[in-house]
Amino acid sequence: MEKFTEFWESGIYKCSKCGAKLFDSESKFKSGTMWPSFRKPSAKNIETKEDHSFGMVGTEIVRAKCGHHLGHVFDDGKVCGDKHPEAGMRFCVLSESLNFEKDNIIQRGAEAVLCIEKIDGKKVLVKERGEKKYRVAELDKKLRKERTSGEAGLLSKAVRNNLPVPRILDSSDFKIVMEYIEGEKLKDVFNQKSKNEIKNISSEVGSIIAKLHACGIIHGDLTTSNMILRKEKIYLIDFGLGKNSLKIEDQATDLYLLYESIKSTHFKHLDIIWENILEGYKGYQRHKEVIKRLEEISKRRRYKTD
Ligand SMILES: Nc1ncnc2c1ncn2[C@@H]1O[C@H](COP(=O)(O)OP(=O)(O)O)[C@@H](O)[C@H]1O
Ligand SMILES: [Mg+2]
Numbered sequence: 001m002e003k004f005t006e007f008w009e010s011g012i013y014k015c016s017k018c019g020a021k022l023f024d025s026e027s028k029f030k031s032g033t034m035w036p037s038f039r040k041p042s043a044k045n046i047e048t049k050e051d052h053s054f055g056m057v058g059t060e061i062v063r064a065k066c067g068h069h070l071g072h073v074f075d076d077g078k079v080c081g082d083k084h085p086e087a088g089m090r091f092c093v094l095s096e097s098l099n100f101e102k103d104n105i106i107q108r109g110a111e112a113v114l115c116i117e118k119i120d121g122k123k124v125l126v127k128e129r130g131e132k133k134y135r136v137a138e139l140d141k142k143l144r145k146e147r148t149s150g151e152a153g154l155l156s157k158a159v160r161n162n163l164p165v166p167r168i169l170d171s172s173d174f175k176i177v178m179e180y181i182e183g184e185k186l187k188d189v190f191n192q193k194s195k196n197e198i199k200n201i202s203s204e205v206g207s208i209i210a211k212l213h214a215c216g217i218i219h220g221d222l223t224t225s226n227m228i229l230r231k232e233k234i235y236l237i238d239f240g241l242g243k244n245s246l247k248i249e250d251q252a253t254d255l256y257l258l259y260e261s262i263k264s265t266h267f268k269h270l271d272i273i274w275e276n277i278l279e280g281y282k283g284y285q286r287h288k289e290v291i292k293r294l295e296e297i298s299k300r301r302r303y304k305t306d
Contacts, residue, residue: 002095004036011102012042013093018066020045022098023091026108031090035071036098038091048073062091070097111147111240116180123180124169127151144174147240152176154217154239161215164208164235181237183230190224190266190273202273204234206280209258212236213251214284218243222258224265248286252293255281256301259294 004013013023024042031037048060051072062070071093104115112129129144152171155178159167170177186201193201205227212219219226220241228235243250262273281287 002035004093004095004098004100005034007036007100009100009102010105010108011100013038013098013100015045015064015066015068015070016097016099017068018064019099020064020066022046022064022070023093031092033092035092036095038093039089041091046070062093064097068097070094117177119169119177123182125166125178125180126175127178128175130174148172148174148176151239151242154242154244157215157244158212158217158236158239161211161217163211163215164233165239166235166237181228181230181235183228183235185225186227186229186234187224187265189229191268195272198269198272199276200232201229201234202276203280206277207283208234208236208280209255209277210281210284210287213246213254213286213290216244216246218245218250218254220254220257222254223261248289248293251286251290252297255290255294256297259298 008025008028010025012021012025013028014021021043022041022045023038027039027042029037029039045065047063047065049063051059051061060073062073064070071091074090074092075088076090104117105113106116106125107114112127114125114127117124117126129148132140132144135143148171152168155165155168155176158165166179166181168176168178190198190201209219209222217239219236219239220243221238226236226238228237245251258277259274263270266273278287278291281290284290
């Protein structure tokens with residue numbers, strides 16, 4: 001396997017000979033071959049030439065403008081790529097002809113692009129909801145604006161209530177600049193923790209949700225991907241699907257989604273995690289009502305799927 005075949009960091013690939021920008025990590029896809037594969041070049045720094053050697057019909061040699069040999073381009077991308085909705089081209093490039101340069105993007109999600117920037121030497125996280133071409137422009141703008149201001153509003157409210165969430169440093173129509181929480185996604189490390197640590201973390205998660213619900217916030221996407229563990233302390237992020245509500249039904253649904261996500265990602269420890277989350281959740285005055293409703297919701301859903 002070549003160096004860049006199973007390499008998925010965000011950044012740009014440059015010619016290892018002349019340094020010209022060639023491909024963007026965004027166009028890189030899993031082709032199932034031994035070589036790094038791209039859907040399209042990112043700039044006009046590439047030339048192609050038909051290749052008739054070894055009976056290679058319809059195949060072209062790819063070269064950087066400086067003449068450096070990069071690899072071949074095939075038109076079989078559609079069949080060999082798993083995420084390959086467009087052109088069907090596969091630029092099959094030799095790792096040794098590329099240099100990789102990381103950019104500051106940490107995630108290009110369906111909703112937003114997240115990147116790390118530095119302000120006064122301090123890391124900050126910028127979450128920006130970019131244009132979605134498949135939506136009608138006016139509606140798209142409205143949705144992005146609403147979700148951004150909704151998320152910013154909930155984060156500020158959480159901070160005012162002393163909840164462990166990133167502080168907002170700046171926000172505008174489509175962009176939130178917030179404190180960067182250095183740590184690890186709980187999802188990635190939870191399963192490796194000792195029984196005791198799992199107990200403590202779970203009960204902390206429960207007591208954070210108790211406080212969240214007590215001050216009228218519904219998170220809307222409680223999963224361990226939206227929790228960061230820093231020095232034994234849990235932080236909640238991603239309030240993009242959240243809302244203001246004190247309704248028992250909304251609170252129970254919040255917990256129901258968390259239960260389902262833990263069941264799928266931390267199944268091995270499900271019982272001890274859930275038992276301790278509920279223990280922590282007792283910090284919420286109306287916890288009994290919420291748990292009762294949660295049981296009803298579970299029954300309803302089970303009935304539907306059985
Ligand atoms: N304030 C933050 N500090 C550190 N990492 C963050 C922060 N916000 C988001 N991230 C990272 O970016 C990822 C995606 O952010 P998130 O807000 O959950 O967006 P999405 O709506 O795409 O799920 C998170 O899983 C986390 O790894
Ligand atoms: Mg998220």
